[in-house]
Amino acid sequence: MATSGADGPRHAHLRLAVIGCGERGAALASAIGQTGNTRLSLVMDAEPTAARALGERLRVPWTTSLDEIVGSPEVDAVVISTPHDLHAPQAISAAKARKHIIVEKPLATSLSDAVAMVRTARACDVRLSAVLSYRYLPHVQHARKLIAGGVLGQLLGASLIFQRDGPQSGWRVRRRSSGGGVLINQTIHYLDWLRFLSGVEPAAVSAYHAIADGTGDVEDTAVMWIHFGNGALGTVNAALCARGTGSAGDLVECRLWGRDGHISLTPPYQFYSLRLVDGKRPGQWHAFAGQRQSSNRDVVYLQRFAERVLSGQEPEITGEDGLAVQALVEAAYRSAEAGHAVRVEREPWTNVT
């Protein structure tokens, strides 16, 4: 059972190593133990105290060496949860060592780095996926099914508000290490919702951002106007300085509306449609899904990733998904800098170098 990575035989379990033992790395490492098809082989952090603490807590070997991880025959895939500027070099090293790659969002601090990661993974024939795991929240999955069932019809508009009273610190407030602030760190999950739920790609963006209340050199408040490819319009309002909201309870209000209906991912989750969808009477608001769900989005994400990779398929959330949402965020930053609307880069990413 010494073979590993993309070249090795298919195992019943995908053997994972976690790179980065901070808060998110620890959460993902813990989630690995709760899936039926993944196993944690190793944890790594450049900071030995963090690596040892997590390794001992989860009773797995730990290391401070990236080379040890990518060279290990006991590792099929790596889970990268480090400061964003480290994602690209670590992912590219792993790809060249024929390890599949799971990367915390965002893929990188820049779209060009992210494109390099995805291209390398493709060239090395390994799978790369971004942890855009908010897609797996039960109410989001339910909303997706409703929309696929015709609740909205043609998308006409979207509105997204993300608010938290949660000042950031450390590497997250440095553009060089994080790539940005509230947009790239938190709002990116919900921007991914807009793509995932509507199936329509943003075409252009206009944005403003500011450091309203925080430290460092990244924005803690931002607004965006999105022009979708089909002509629909959307607005985004994000802030980490909204009093009355807390780090344990973000305010997330997300609504999409179309020619035939409207769906709200603001609690209590509701939809309205002129179509007969899911057996619900048209012309009325209907609640869907529960307010609090017990399933863990990271566990679902890892389980689905492993299922697909073990059967030789692309993961549900691909590197291209990570690129698309990274392109949207980067377009917002370019717009804020330029003072006018900018086009969102799209596949085949030929303009990105």
Added chain:
Amino acid sequence: MAAVKSLVRSIARAALARLGGGAGASRAVPYMARWAGARQRALLRGRGLVRGAGIVWPQHGRAWVMDRDYALPGRGEVLIETAVSAVSAGTERAYFLGLPNAVTDFPTLPGYSLAGTVVEIGRGVSAVRPGDRVALAAPHASLAVGSAVEVYAVPAGVSMEEAAFVSLALIALQALQKVTIIPGNPIAILGHGIIGQLLAQFLCAFGAYPVTSVSRSGRRATEALQRTMQRVILVDRDGVDALDHVDAAVTFDATGHPDGVAFASRCTRPGGRVVLVGSTRGVTEAMDFGALADRRIALVGAHINSLTREDRPVEARRFFRLLKEKRIAVAPLITHRVHPLEAEWFYRRLAGRDDASIAAVFTWDALPSVQRMRRVSFLAPPDLGPLRRAALVEVPLADRVRMNAGTAAG
């Protein structure tokens, strides 16, 4: 009787109170009046009540499906459980949008053509019996009450879906009554809507030749139309001057548009006739009446109201016979088969700029049977639900934050 009336008033007051008074309550008045009217008729007849579901337009641009009560049929009446109702796309679109010459009071009960099965008959009715398949002019609803002399028996071999178009067929057939059709004399039909398409089929069935079909664009130019017409002119494609070479002895204007008559006259040879079919809406300045007089072209009005009560069953039988003999076919013209609960979706599509529908039907047999027809007591309160359930449920901001706890983004 007085006690029942008093009870009905109490129920009405309780239903209004649930709306919270004010504008909601005043909007409910017409619905309450209809609900009370059904009870009054049932009381006078000494009969019971049934409840079905019907389409209501509460205002321009909106369509609801609401419970609707009916007194069981009185003398000479029949109660029909609807299978299919047909949409008169041009007329209903005009009233839904409130276009010129299409003014109505709201709430409105749209629709005037359906087919179904007789479920109850009143005293003195012998022409039809429960179980008979019939068609009649009545609003879109799961139930219809009509005079026994105004329902048309649907023969075996004709589907409910096609029979449901009886009122629209009568509009087209009465237009043919207004002129003499001589094979060999060119005929033109303006408009590719359901009336224009039915006219084309009737004319072919009656041996008219040659027939030219004219429309602005080809979006409703069905394969059947292209096959059966000797010529199809699309103004956007062929240019408006192509109309001057049609040289029709008779031109039917089935566009429903006020400017249609000007185009129709260009299609018509000197001494010919232009028949205005149906209900043209709005006014036009495009018509040069002097030129019309110079060319001795006669304008002939052809509205359904000119068809006598005696002639209607005759024409309905003619329509059914043509269907049964497969000399005409309505089913291929049906572009939308709509679940009644999706009525608002359909009407909004119909109202859209890019609508290309020709014929549509509401499929009432898709509703659960209990929703289509059920006995109700005099005490059953009215359905005022849609007046109450328009709003998104909002919860306080603090609760929304609490509800998101545990899903914080990293």
